[in-house]
Amino acid sequence: MASLTFLGAAGTVTGSQYLLEVDHHRILIDCGMFQGLKPLRLRNWAKLPVHPGSVQSVVLTHAHLDHTGLLPRLVSNGFGGRAFCTAGTADLCKLVLPDAARLQEEDARRANQGRYAKHTPALPLFTENDAAEALSRLQPFGFNRPAPVAPGIEAEFINAGHLLGSAYVRVRRSNATGGTLLFGGDLGRYSRPVLPDPSPGVACDVLLVESTYGDREHPPEDHGAELARIVRETADRKGKLIIPSFSIGRVEEVLYWLKKLEDEQAIPVLPVYVDSPMAVQALEYYRRHAAELDPDARPARGEVCAFCTERFSPVGSARESQQVVDAKGPSIVISASGMAVGGRVLHHLAAGLPDPKNTVLFVGFQAAGTRGRDLIEGAHQVKMFGQWVPVHARIEKLNAMSAHADAGEVIRWLRTFPKAPGITYLVHGEPPAQVALKARIERELGWNVHIPEYLEKVDVAL
Numbered sequence: 001m002a003s004l005t006f007l008g009a010a011g012t013v014t015g016s017q018y019l020l021e022v023d024h025h026r027i028l029i030d031c032g033m034f035q036g037l038k039p040l041r042l043r044n045w046a047k048l049p050v051h052p053g054s055v056q057s058v059v060l061t062h063a064h065l066d067h068t069g070l071l072p073r074l075v076s077n078g079f080g081g082r083a084f085c086t087a088g089t090a091d092l093c094k095l096v097l098p099d100a101a102r103l104q105e106e107d108a109r110r111a112n113q114g115r116y117a118k119h120t121p122a123l124p125l126f127t128e129n130d131a132a133e134a135l136s137r138l139q140p141f142g143f144n145r146p147a148p149v150a151p152g153i154e155a156e157f158i159n160a161g162h163l164l165g166s167a168y169v170r171v172r173r174s175n176a177t178g179g180t181l182l183f184g185g186d187l188g189r190y191s192r193p194v195l196p197d198p199s200p201g202v203a204c205d206v207l208l209v210e211s212t213y214g215d216r217e218h219p220p221e222d223h224g225a226e227l228a229r230i231v232r233e234t235a236d237r238k239g240k241l242i243i244p245s246f247s248i249g250r251v252e253e254v255l256y257w258l259k260k261l262e263d264e265q266a267i268p269v270l271p272v273y274v275d276s277p278m279a280v281q282a283l284e285y286y287r288r289h290a291a292e293l294d295p296d297a298r299p300a301r302g303e304v305c306a307f308c309t310e311r312f313s314p315v316g317s318a319r320e321s322q323q324v325v326d327a328k329g330p331s332i333v334i335s336a337s338g339m340a341v342g343g344r345v346l347h348h349l350a351a352g353l354p355d356p357k358n359t360v361l362f363v364g365f366q367a368a369g370t371r372g373r374d375l376i377e378g379a380h381q382v383k384m385f386g387q388w389v390p391v392h393a394r395i396e397k398l399n400a401m402s403a404h405a406d407a408g409e410v411i412r413w414l415r416t417f418p419k420a421p422g423i424t425y426l427v428h429g430e431p432p433a434q435v436a437l438k439a440r441i442e443r444e445l446g447w448n449v450h451i452p453e454y455l456e457k458v459d460v461a462l
């Protein structure tokens with residue numbers, strides 16, 4: 001018998017981490033950071049229920065921080081093994097883990113400058129050195145090939161279509177005796193550009209599946225019509241279109257649509273700047289791994305890049321970035337961070353928000369307490385660099401872009417399984433979404449579904 005302990009993403013959407021114990025071996029599936037409200041973030045400091053040095057290996061489903069962000073800490077606390085992942089995940093980890101370390105170190109420094117930190121100096125969750133050490137442990141492995149993650153135990157990555165390199169993971173014994181576990185990771189969407197559809201499900205006894213949008217359906221696809229309208233209206237006003245965007249994944253989708261709309265002559269050809277070093281590097285990784293992407297994201301014959309619009313410019317140095325900030329005339333600027341909490345996009349917003357010719361377009365979820373949320377809720381001014389900036393630019397939001405399957409798409413994926421798993425655990429979701437999805441799976445598929453609690457430990461057949 002083996003056991004599975006839900007160390008995160010239980011009743012919440014972050015902190016994905018599951019401890020599999022089998023034959024005295026310990027394997028962690030995902031090693032994600034908790035994000036969001038403080039009680040959740042405090043869990044990042046919690047001790048593992050077992051010593052990190054006793055963990056044989058880690059298996060990462062994809063590079064998002066809520067699935068990988070605690071790996072540097074695990075390593076600094078004594079984990080000595082390898083972290084298996086796909087090549088795409090390994091590449092994207094080279095961007096996200098050092099970046100997360102820098103933010104941790106900055107936060108700690110800032111806290112130590114405050115008056116409360118005198119007696120208990122704030123520490124970063126992990127440092128850039130820890131992140132570098134974690135990167136050295138990554139063991140890239142191809143899709144659809146069994147990786148030996150512990151003696152007699154293998155894990156196989158199957159493309160999940162959620163992010164470059166993203167996978168769901170099948171774990172079973174190398175000698176094919178015993179049961180099969182399927183760790184769903186995050187599930188992508190159907191018929192979307194850039195990423196392929198999620199691969200069909202495979203027979204398993206235990207399934208973990210995400211429930212982020214378990215009570216919601218995404219708006220229907222408009223084939224870029226709304227984006228085209230926003231680009232045209234901004235160009236007609238001779239304004240700039242500023243798009244705060246997450247550096248990885250979303251930038252590719254925005255560029256895909258801009259290029260398509262240009263090709264269809266649905267929008268004028270404008271200079272398009274990608275002003276985020278991380279986004280530019282991620283774009284390069286997407287190009288390098290184009291064979292794993294949706295066919296529509298592979299360059300057409302004679303093209304260098306499926307994401308490069310006619311007048312596409314990656315922005316490098318801070319000086320070049322300032323030149324784009326100062327430039328007049330219609331253009332499109334895509335820059336991070338996606339919720340306008342930091343990064344180069346702040347300079348574009350500080351210069352662009354006071355001008356009614358401009359448009360700021362949000363393309364992702366805006367969490368409470370962020371500038372992005374304030375802006376979409378109609379703030380007349382926002383504080384940036386210590387000053388109030390008046391908001392006269394037009395503020396727009398596109399809801400259609402999401403990397404996570406909605407409830408209907410989860411059900412659609414579950415219908416591709418050759419048979420019902422013995423048990424399906426709903427993870428990576430807030431309770432209302434989980435309750436709704438559980439009821440729907442039971443009603444529509446008749447499957448056995450359980451919603452695990454944080455730190456719950458269950459027996460699994462393996």
Ligand SMILES: [Zn+2]
Nearest residue numbers: 062064162186
């Ligand atoms: Zn994800």
